[in-house]
Amino acid sequence: MPTPAAQDPITLRPERLVAGGDALARLDDGRVAFVTGALPDEEVEVVVDVDRSDFVRAALTEVVDPSPDRVVPTCPFRRDGCGGCGWMHLAPHAQLDAKIEIVTESLRRIGRFDASEVARLVRSGGAVDPYGYRTSIRLVGTPGRGVGYREERSDRVVPIDHCQIAHENLSRIIREVEVAPGVELSLRTSVATDAVTARWTRPEDRRRRGERRRTNVAAGESVKGLPGDVHIGDRAFLVERVSGVDLRVSAPSFFQSGVDAAEMLVDAVERAAPELVGAGHAVDAYAGVGLFAATAMRHARHVTVVESSRSSCFDAKENLRHRSGSGDRSVAIARTDVARWEPDSANGAVDVVVADPGRPGLAKPGTGAIERTAAPVVVLVSCDPVSLARDARLLTEIGYGVDDVEVLDIFPQTPHVECVTRFTRRGD
Template identity: 75%
Template sequence: MSLIEPLTVRAERMVAGGDAMARLEDGRVAFVTGALPGEEVEVEVRNDRKDFVKATVTEVLEPSPDRVVPTCPHRREGCGGCGWMHFDTDAQIAAKVGIVSESLRRVGRFDADEVERVVAVGGAVDPYGYRTTIRLVGMPGGGVGFREERSDEVVPIDHCQVAHENLSQVLRSVSVAPGVELTLRTSAATNGVTARWTRPEDRKRRNEKRRSNAPAGESVSGLPADVHIGDRAFLVEQVDGVNLQVSAPSFFQAGPAGAELLVDAVRRAAPELADADHAVDAYGGVGLFAATVMRSARRVTLIESARSSCFDAKENLKHRAGQGDKSVEIVRSDMGDWKPGDDIDPIDVVVADPARPGLAKPGVAAVMRMDAPVVVLVSCDPVSLARDARLLVDEGYRMESVEVFDLFPQTPHVECVTRFVRN
């Protein structure tokens, strides 16, 4: 069956991924981009499947009271960076809590009463100016832009409302060759800026090492003189009163305000860290949690697979060097491959902050090998959280609390901090 004519549907609720869910007359589910709960909308089907369809709003017939006009002209022109900018910011966090709860019920198969008991609303960052890292695409003539939603087309921009002002200043001067992807990062603490980029030909060589520090004249020009360029460039950000080195290729949160919220949430989720003998920072990155909430632990093991992040973590944890040979160990390894040695001290708390796919079975197996009585999981995807929570509970842990944060306002992205205790 192929749906050609526009359809009229009524959206029911927001779902993981950022679309609204509706139902067709034939009983199938429709995932509608651009709709809000309760709205009657006319949609155009872009993907017609046997059990569901994916569609896009073409006209809002009955708008929700939570619908607003996007303040950003680039979003109104099709920029895909802020897919929820038509959604009132006060309503976004409630929708994200609903998405997390629904994922735990449907994907994690947790009882509705249990979900209601454990899920709580956390904090949110300021809805504008919060991002300290952005990725741009070069356009003909040297301009830059962001890609359209679900498209390779690029929308030209000259500023970004959710980006830190330091980055918007760079946007006004930089020139980027067509197809080149430029990543800019700034420090809210020092105002330093780093830049690295990849060219289309680099991205095609997936089996070769990608170069991101080609001569500026070839790909990027107009960067201010004080911008640090390439993979070896780094800046210093401050979180929880701690200075953290962050290299250009290393992962870091969208901004220090979000990192502060996560550090505070992990501290509350694992008060045992205050006097832990041994804590593990799994998927530890540059050492955000190891350097902050784990600073009083007698021993810290950080596990991370990325070379640049391990390099940063060594710098960020070097203050522990005088506390004994076993005070800190930084292990470069995929989480699923790491096994604690026979002589390792018993682990009291594991804090795991995996990428969007979550722990999955290899990560959960690694956590089980650690045999820690407390596990804190930092998740950036509600579906992977629900799946990981079910795996951990099936292995003998109890889910005690889930705190939901909005660290990416104007987008459907959601962050959660979940506490598990071994039965």
Template identity: 45%
Template sequence: MSGADSTVGTRRELHIERLVAGGDALARDEGRVVFVDKALPGETIEAELVEVKRDFARARMLRVTEASPDRVVPPCRHVAEGCGGCDWQHLAASMQHDAKVAVVREAFARTARMPEAPIVRGGAVGHEASRTTVRMAVTPNGRLGFRRAASHDTVDIERCLVMHPLLQELVSSVGVRGEGEVTLRCSAATGERAVWSHDKARVLGLPDDVAAGAAAVVHEDVAGARLRVSMSSFFQASLQAAELLVDAVARAAGDSLDGRDGIVVDGYGGVGLFAATVVPIGVQCVLVESSESACSDAYENLRGRSAKVMHTRFEHWRAQRAGLVIVDPARSGLGKPGVTTLLDTAAPTVVLVSCDAVAAARDARLLVDAGYDLVNAEVLDLFPHTHHVEVVSQFVMR
């Protein structure tokens, strides 16, 4: 065992400096950075070291000795039972959005080396139960539940704070046989519901209205567009989240949406959320998406528009010149391959939607080094009670 490892299991008093991307809090112990869960900036806590590396350590919170004024008792009782679904319930709801803005500022300052980045607070979904897509796990009691924090174990869910009532009703009434994970989805507009078991689990006692399987669909209405969403396609976590994103992307895209500078590219376009709502009818658009299911939804959703759906990975797509590129990659971001394709479009305006603060900063640095200016980065809070953040950044070519 190395000298560093021998301190695992020992207790420490820690003073928390700040929250970091990923949701943990950061403290320093004899100069070494320590990440700890469930702590807040300004707090003094007692914690146990659970992992010690040369450059950093991880600690488990034991007790708070000096609490932040922003600390609250988690409003959902399942948090005390270990549910890992919402990791920021100990932070007052009114403070969560500002905390996310601070995390994004820090990521741009450190990762992008842009301490002066124009980062602003954008829209937030309300704290009422609005999530229309949830991925749950089968519990040993034959119910649907969520995973415990940092564990494969599960917690039965009686009443989830963030789940749409149409899904809550389903979770309360069905049983499940087997093992694995199940996605539940409903439409806030039509009331349609569907379930998709990813593994061998069988959901029992489904009400007659509930469709089942990877190919089952619901239809959601966003900003005037009706969108078909298959169970195996990605869709935003709630109708409010989709509407706020559409609004932020439309504002960031601005005049470049009129098609005068060239076509619009909706990269990582999913079922066509942006292509169907933000891009005016008549303006040529190319949607690039790697999932077959999302592409077939997009094909349906963009019928009657001047839109082409390209079923390929963005980084493999033979880029066309464009006036505007909207890109909404998965958590890892665009990275160099995605940015290389984007540069091949020579688009004067780029709107980057990021669901990870560090990936947003990394991609911003790549774009700035390649000749773009960051005009504005809006931080949206689409996942209340969690650390998850969405950043919509506007870039223009220098």
């Protein structure tokens, strides 16, 4: 097939879904085509919108022969182009299987693990409910002072008046709130208490190099219609309950997509590291508000929390206050980048590290920090299959072996995937 010219429709049959959510197909000239909105084994017509020497990106124009797993998105805003739920055209029962396949392929192709070994290691860990699961959302103001989400791979905002994956406490606010154009409004609610926090960023508050600075501007300037009991600004916080533990979560602090997701991750970490029950020293790296330190590590004699965010460290200190001064349960909180952190030998040898880095993963700096702990057990919580594959290879290069990879779907209707992987140090 000759190189497709822009706007010339071509017919493809994708092979599989890949990290990021696109379907992968091949042109007759051998190049890979990434098709947004297509599913494996469908016959689709597409238009190429990015043409490179080694790959193309294409937009779906027609599904000629649909997959049995294809469904019509239930959300009208997704049908209008909203980028929040990029997999709503894939039946919910098929989404976790697709994510397992993506993780398997990533470990094989990027991590360079043997296919038979990967098949033995990777398993399903379950999924949260596909609707109403998000307790944190970020909206964007529209020209009419409504709210919306950005279109997929675009800055265009698709107006909405409800969201099927948002918790009902947030959906009520979506219907009433007025937001100035371009303002980003972050909302979070607690399932335990129904409290809601809100904070926002105006376009003019953005610093150079694209960094956004959250500001506590007057509500009348940028946001109107928030209920009177909503807690506003960077000092706002709520209390969420996970695994029977109450956790303070400040508005600027990172937390999981919802409480069900947090519960599922805690359970998976506890399964991955039963050694935590009798651990003398456990490390919660990239700890956020101390989710794992306060739950999965509750029986460890000493816990070290490593986190760079000021607000998250403050929350973690509150969430682990019961350990301070305790004779048999102590805690140390290190506010620093994991890459620069040095274990304190005064707290004893590290028995288990649980690391939950952002989308880039551990990379070499984070892997170096884990190597300095010499921990016999490492549990890696990954939110990207590509970074998981890279990190798994890096960890094997410093003497760890992969024991188990549990794939969780805590972001249904989207291609985002979470994995909990157990590593153990192999003998010299």
